[in-house]
Amino acid sequence: MDVLSDVLAVLRTGRPQSMLLGHDAPWGQEFAEVPGAMGFQVILRGECWLLPPGGSEPVRLSPGDVVFRPHGRAHALVSAPGIVPEPCSAPVARPAGQEIVTLCGAYEIDPVRTHPLVHDLPEWIHLAPTDELRSAVSLLTAELEQPRLGTGAAVPALLEMLLLYLLRCWYAGQPAATTGWVAALNDPVTSAALHAMHEQPGEPWTVASLAARAGLSRAPFARRFTALVGRPPLGYLTWWRMTVAARLLRSSDATVATVAHRVGYASEFAFATAFRRHHGTAPGRYRRGLLAAGAARELVDRDR
Structure with a gap:
């Protein structure tokens, strides 16, 4: 087993979770910090803005864009800069017709034994869609939109595959480093x-x-x-x-x-x-x- 796969297999705890969220502008949701969790959001439809942790400048997100949060830090998504986000409310199950739709997922990891490979990742990562990410997102979205026989097993497996793709994509895009x-x-x-x-x-x-x-x-x-x-x-x-x-x-x-x-x-x-x-x-x-x-x-x- 390669190092990345081995690290994730050992550090993960519990079952990964995923859902679809739908929004109509104007809107804004604040996602609380979740220690011991890695999370992601994929913009499936519409455009919105990320308010990163730490008060950085807003980041525009388009369909296919991925926001990956390796350390579960608090952040917010808003339909436009200047909107004050509200605490995350109950999700809209399998949203249809909403102006903006996002795919969210979360992974539990052992916060005490976090591997340095994960610990050293940035607070948040913005990834453009790649063929691998598009394929995994498409399959996961289809299972969530139309649950079928075996969806309960397919969703965790697809989430694990997507996590590997997220990390692989980020590492592949890093410049040569000396340490x-x-x-x-x-x-x-x-x-x-x-x-x-x-x-x-x-x-x-x-x-x-x-x-x-x-x-x-x-x-x-x-x-x-x-x-x-x-x-x-x-x-x-x-x-x-x-x-x-x-x-x-x-x-x-x-x-x-x-x-x-x-x-x-x-x-x-x-x-x-x-x-x-x-x-x-x-x-x-x-x-x-x-x-x-x-x-x-x-x-x-x-x-x-």
Whole structure:
């Protein structure tokens, strides 16, 4: 699995959500900040303006334009500059005939273990439509406009594909960089080591073996990796192993011993010590806390 796909698979939590919103001018809606969420809006019909987070100048949006918010920051959409937006109200289900129609989507991610690949993204990203984005948006819109047999499975799958396209489109449009994750993913040495760690997090990697996989001697490799990624090779490996372990404890019924083995620990005790150091609690207690929180959410949803 490539690094981007692996990062998103591990960091996502819950099910992605999507809906269609319809508006008639004049209008303006303010979307509150949602920590631990990535969101997007696609203009399907009409034109409107984005009021970016931080009070930047309004940005005109045309049909096909995408606004991607990697960190869930507050923002607003208005039909024209100067309109004061109101808090986001109940959505219009499958709008027909409205002057402006937008496709919205949101992804839950773990706000505590955000990968630097996501953490380093801008507060908001404006993307022009590409063939990939148009295709994914068209398929997703069709499922939302006319739900059919299997729509419940199709929508999350299409949302995941669209998220990958959004990130791929943004990374492809970045100029050459000398540091950071754009540079790390484009650098053949660093990307080879990252790929090895993500493909086999349970391997007993050393700096020497990672350097050999990357085709460079030990010391130059360590310096190059640290400069681009922001962590030493084994520091990143441990951080990633603990992130993968948290995902396994959250989404599977694998025993703690099994999880320890899958992320490279022969001793359950050594794994528990490392996990506690990174997450502040023991693996078993971490899982029990998640189960209790999940049960509480189910009760709240049932009472609504």
